[in-house]
Structure formats: structure tokens, C-alpha cells
Amino acid sequence: MVKVIRYGEKRRITCEVCGALLEFEKDDVxxxxxxxxxxxxxxxxxxxxxTVTVD
Ligand SMILES: [Zn+2]
Incomplete structure (x- = not known):
């Protein structure tokens, strides 16, 4: 069983439209x-x- 050990970990993604590197948290998704x-x-x-699609 998978457990979440830590919440709120930031992830990064590049905006495909303008190329900006974005940092986001679960709450932003x-x-x-x-x-x-x-x-x-x-x-x-x-x-x-x-709108940027997150994997
Ligand atoms: Zn953008």
C-alpha cells in the first residue's frame, strides 16, 4: 500500500506556451x-x- 509521507512537496513544470519554469504545490492543481x-x-x-497540464 502506498503512503504519502510528506504533503505539500513542490513540483516543477515548464509552461509549454511561454517557457516559464513554474513551481507548484498540490493545492495549486x-x-x-x-x-x-x-x-x-x-x-x-x-x-x-x-492552462498547463500536469502529469
Ligand atoms: Zn506560461
Whole structure:
């Protein structure tokens, strides 16, 4: 069984639109339904205000 040892760990991703390196936490990620049973984790890039999909 997988356990979460530490919450709030920051992750980094590069915005594909403007190339900015973004640092985000779990609280910044919103889950958006994109299909019947498809969901995407997304954050908003503060530099260009575009939606960035998180893996
Ligand atoms: Zn951006």
C-alpha cells in the first residue's frame, strides 16, 4: 500500500506556451474533466495565464 509521507512537496513544470519554469504545490492543481472518464490535472501559468497540464 502506498503512503504519502510528506504533503505539500513542490513540483516543477515548464509552461509549454511561454517557457516559464513554474513551481507548484498540490493545492495549486485543479482536476478538470475532459471526457467521459478522462480527467486532467491543470495549473494556471501566472506569466501567460494559459492552462498547463500536469502529469
Ligand atoms: Zn506560461
Amino acid at each position: 485543479k482536476t478538470v474533466q475532459t471526457g467521459m472518464n478522462e480527467y486532467e490535472q491543470q495549473i494556471e501559468c501566472p506569466a501567460c495565464n494559459e
